[in-house]
Amino acid sequence: MPDISLTVVVLLCLAAFAAGWIDAVVGGGGLLLLPALLLGLPGGTPAAAALGTNKAVAIVGTTGAAVTYVRRAPVDVRTAVRIGLAALAGSSAGAFFAAGMSTEVLKPVIMVVLLGVGTFVILRPSFGTAPVPGPATRRRILAAIGLAGLGIGFYDGLIGPGTGTFLVLALTAVLHLDLVTASATAKIVNCCTNAGALATFAWQGAILWQLAAVLAVFNLAGGALGAHTALKKGSGFVRIVLLTVVFALVANMAYQQWVA
Secondary structure, eight states: OOOOOOOHHHHHHHHHHHHHHHHHHSTHHHHHHHHHHHHHHHHTHHHHHHHHHHHHHHHHHHHHHHHHHHHOOOOOHHHHHHHHHHHHHHHHHHHHTTTTTTGGTHHHHHHHHHHHHHHHHOTTTTTTOOOSSSSHHHHHHHIIIIIIIIIHHHHHHHTTTTHHHHHHHHHHHHOOOHHHHHHHHHHHHHHHHHHHHHHHHTTTTOOOOHHHHHHHHHHHHHHHHHEEEEHHHHHHHHHHHHEEEEEEEEHHHHHHTOOO
């Protein structure tokens, strides 16, 4: 592990806890933990080490949150895994294309989409507050595999930020889930995509395992608390956090695009 002061380690642990909570409720925890790692690691540390360590931490918190949700929420695990496998394939393809193109041109488009989504959720207070009775039709499941799996998985490999939030929105819209069940399903999908990315980073030797192990404990605790909070507070609470994360994501991308 690189030489990091105790103060920085404590701050990273707090960031890991907060990221786990946010990620469990509505996705987007990486928006907090990854920048914290990039700032906290000593100068000269490869960016890949921050990315790999972030994935090693995130998969622990995401898995813990997924287990909590599956035990207490009506999650269709079979459908979630099918979407997750499609997302794994999509993220692999996205990573392949990312090597040969600039993603900067896509960020303004993503920001416009996010603003549109945020506006839609504000104007439709009933969005994701209650599921449609009965199981999802085969057509909707196939649409979810295509959009939430292949489509958002491709985005995850190509750009990445906000993938969990996009998954929650897509699953709510396509499968007509409430926001809590959509968050639970998104956690299972995220486990699949994180596993693929983690394997790649591990093969490249780009993970600071000792630091990741410490941060993973706090991320797991934050994820468990976030899942319990979402289950207790319900879809109305998740909706508020969702809107907060959406507009924070837009601000973050705008800053990177035009200021940084």
